[in-house]
Amino acid sequence: MLNKLNIRRRTELPLKEDKANFFLEISTAISVFLFSMALVAYFMTSAVISSWRESIIDGLTVQILPPSEQILPDEETLRIGKVIHFFEGLSGVEKVAVVKEKQIKKLMTPWLGANADLEALPLPKLLNVRLSDGKTFDFEKAGDDLKEIAPYASIDNHGIWLKKLIKSATSLKSLSLFVLILVLSVAVFSILYAVGTSLKVHQNIIEILHIMGATDNYVAKQYALRGFFVGFFSSLAGTLMAFLALRIVSHLSSGLETGLIGAVSLGFEHWTVLALIPLFSAVLSMVTSFFCVKHTLKEMM
């Protein structure tokens, strides 16, 4: 019976009873929650941006409005040929193809209904322009130049506004990165503060341990161990809160057709990273505590 009691001994530093513990546990859980949410925001914006980038690479569409009055087929071919020729002359263009009338009709049905008399409507002609690199292609300049040569044709400005969207999404991404760093520093400062307070509270015990021949490492290890467990379990709580919040958000938004954004979701690797946060947090807390103790003891006594 004695042996059992002795094995489950209490540590020399009663860190479990520290007053700062509750503060640290709560602040760690909240930090981890915020960190997870910011990380999700970061993942989402990154995914959205790269999916938008890819759709730019695809190419662009050119719309050629029908002439306002009847013209000869030859003239019609000339009008279209001028535009095709213009694009073929641009660098970065791989291929220009006329979209078949049948396909245009198919594209129109959702708007006009299957029974609409399409023959009676003056349909625009569409060109598909495939680009070798959509990221470097200057949509705006091509649009302006086209307007001069053929005012009746226009670039579907898909690429232009996607580029603008990407720009704002990129600033959103930077913002979430900033929040990540901010939350991380707050968490580290909380640990430093809690450990610093605890060291002052236990100064007497630490002095006794030192006189008994304990090294700074011996003391620091007790803090590191405590830091690991507080870090892990508080973070686990924060991560669970974050998962719950994400579920609620995705449930609420599942009814909405959010178009471009709705198309992106977190992948397996993202969920793995989120799930690993408690471990990361525990290690961070452990290392921070350890070095904080080492540093403070050197200054203190």
Place this chain on the structure above:
Amino acid sequence: MEAHKNILTEPIIDMQNVSIRYGKDPEVLSDIKLSLEKGSFHFLTGKSGAGKTSLLSMMYLALKPSRGTLNVFGANVGYARREDMAMMRRKIGVVFQDFRLLEHLSAYDNVAVPLRVRGMGENEIRKRVKELLSWVELDKSMDKICSTLSGGEKQRVAIARAVINRPEILLADEPTGNVDDDIAFKLMKLFVELNKLGTTVVIATHSTDLIARYNYPQIHLENKGLKIIPALRRVKNAE
């Protein structure tokens, strides 16, 4: 600590022109010169407030001299690295005047501290601690939390903690102040035995009874200074 090669000739504790002061207060001790031979036994005497505890704290490396040089185990404490200090402290056993036990721990765990800080295995620790605690007649109170122990029990725990490591230097501050006479003499016998095994012992005490009975030389503190009062009889008369 290359001075270890001269261990037989060099004093184990050596103070040259050492002074102690707390903050801006006047000096408590001034220009102390003291050399303790390895294996010596001294009482430390002086009126209350004369600086006995202060002098001992310097010897157990908790207090740095405000002036002068202090060598312990042949190493200048002023230049020692933190790690080296820890290694030196492991060879010094201390009984504090106010015990300074870890009140939230059991008697057993308190005595185990010096062994745990040096990373000894729990099996070996258990064997040693149990043996010593039953020797100081505390086997029944082994698992009691220290804050619940009586003054005399605490004192015995403090002494057990100081000697568990078989220290090279034993510094005890009023170690027999709170125990009954028969236990006091039993504890003194422990110190004498340790001394016979080579431990250098310094015991601060007010007890003229103890001093008379054992008659070791005294380090006497008076007027911020120090003088050695030699032993009148041989040590072996103590038994």
